[in-house]
Amino acid sequence: MPAARPAAAPREMSYLRIVAQGFVPATTAPDAVEAVRRLLAVQGQQVSAVAHALVVRAEDAGGPDVDAAFETGRLVRSWPMRGTAHITTAADHHWLRVALMHRTDAWTRSSEQRLGIDDSVLARAADTALGLVAERGPVTRAALVSAWVDAGLIPATEAAGSLATGAGRRRHLIVRLHREGVLAQGPRRGNEHLVVDARSLPGAQTGPGGTGGGARGTGGHRAALAEIARRYATSHGPVSAADLARWTTLPVRECLQALEDAVEVTTAAGYQVDLATARVPLARATVRGGLRGAVDVLGAQGVVGRQGRASQDSSSSVAPSDRARVRYLRADLPELLASSRRAAGRTLFLPSFDELHVGYKDRLCLTDAAGEALICPASNGMFRPLLVDRGRLVAVRPVSEGLLWLGGQAPSARLEHDVERVVGHVQRRLAQV
Template sequence: MPIGKRSPTPAVIGRLRLANQGLLGGKRASVPEAVRWMTAMQAQDLGHALWAVGQRVAGPGASEVRAALDAGTVVRSWPMRGTLHLVAPEDLRWMLGITSGRLLQSLRTRHRELNITPDDISHARDVALETIATLSRDTEAAGVSREQLFAAFEEAGQVTKAQRGIHLIACLCQEASLVQGPMAGSKGNAGVQQLFVPFDQWIRDSRAVDREPGIAEWFLRYIHSHGPATVRDFAWWTQVPLSEARAALSAVQNQLVELPFGDASYWMSQETAAMLDDGVPGARSVLALPGFDEFLLGYQDRSLVLAPEYAELVVPGKNGVFKRIIVAGGGVVGTWARTGTGKSAGVVPEPFTGTLGPSAERSFLAQARAYLKFMES
């Protein structure tokens, strides 16, 4: 369904995305509900991921997100792009069924360099599951740490140096033999690592979704939570082949609205399109979002919300490490940093143009206070 001749600005598209991601009011009632709505949330830096969830849920603290990981109502794994994401537990297996084959194929050269064969992966699986079973029986441990798995691999003759160990673990997670489970330690005590547990013991109820309808569902959920977005955005985000992404669009196109912009077609839900008639919220909004937030990382083309001349200020040296971002009126206008720890912790804004302006600065400081309170609760 086309939307006609309306042609919004990049800032309006940015605000529509903020609204769909639950960042302009309409926050979700619980951590699992927020993660399920987003379908997947980038989470290679767990501290940043905690705040990403916190910005989308009404009134939680970081401890509630950790509790969801401890309870298994949210899981953290590598469902796509070889990157850690938070997902709903019932979705992980079918997502892996769509993405893992292509990912593992892309790693064949690296696995040859590391001398990882299918027999090695099978052996590592047996060692890992036996190690977990033994420690659970002898010590009532909830799972095993990466270091414990590495030690068991080494004892069994599987070298773990030069990233070989983490590739073995990743293979076991890609095939749904293992998954990251409860936190390895309490808040303030190694609380950024998780224990590895058997997949089927941790996730008891997995949905069965075939590939073609699965990609169609994934695309529809992506557009509802991330739109307006393009088919190429989705194909990059999931690493689903573009031909299959286009087929998914064809399957659900009657449920979506097309927004021509520039040289591309952006897709959004009918509810999102209605905002263009009723007024898009957030023109004066100021948000302190974490690094790696889906508002920026959820799209192949980020130039709509981040001017190219400022991109390297967000990713210094193009090293893949994204700084925390300040978003005002639907666009990225700066970065921010946390300073100190405990009672001396603070937040420092780093706007691209040197100043936020009085009103925006007051809004940012309110966000900073909310962030510090969240991380301590």
């Protein structure tokens, strides 16, 4: 018997996510650094897509403003979670990395056993890298690898190739020293971010985990995970525990606990609400009704239907059997959508690997299997830039192929015009001087 097709998620959930992610005037960030801080981490696998992801979420920011944030050290690129590069603020980098570093322990052990890397090799690699940066300032990966070759740490045959396709010690040492907090990436030159010394960034103990840095096994670990969940639900909601697990690689059970902790913290008496920094209470919701369905917000916020209005729902508790259906979101999101519905439905031009797509396990509110195939046709991890209209994927825009419509052709002249307009607008912002 063929596997059952997954049920469509309400388009309304996509509208809510668009508002939460900062694509409407009510939630847009004042600058690129604040946009990243609200999201906590932004996928940065494709360097050329980073500025695009930030300018569409930041009021009046342009490509040069994003470059300046990296140049001055306010933003960094590294591997603070998962095996994928992410952008974080300097303030969030170390505590986030420390809170999730245990999730790569298995990779570290197996890779280092296979590659013959031990603590002495790591120490020599770190000393060589830090010495090079101290002498020259931010350096390219090629210069770093060359220094490791000269030090006899990796064979010259492994020095060639890109970080994404190379094998052996070269890639492992780069990622591992970023994961250990020795190195990070800062100023951009061409299509890469230069390697910098990460030790000067705010320490993990300055984060929500306190003196222990939030590492697993310390007293602050649970608080650090709750802050990750809070920031994720606020900026990505509505989200499930499975979505957070996909985003962080934490087990679903831990993600559910972290999200519940975040709700408890943000709804406690005395919680300091600050709308300017998206520091707001969280709420729970459930989803029903397929693509034309609704998001039922539990408690005072009520039900968000197709018109974005909230109606009363007296139940704020969820039975254990229903926990898989629970979504978490900022409690004021229904009202924000109600006042921003027209803006939320406008045409968006988003980069490859945008958080509106890759930031979730369940993406059915944004697109279906046909849309996923258009975004990533070879299933090889290479994603195309997106065009979204009225909460749904309508096209992709690969650089080498031009616009490709879902279904083969534009559904209307209005949409063709709006796509052309928004693409031109984003391109002008990226090229601002």
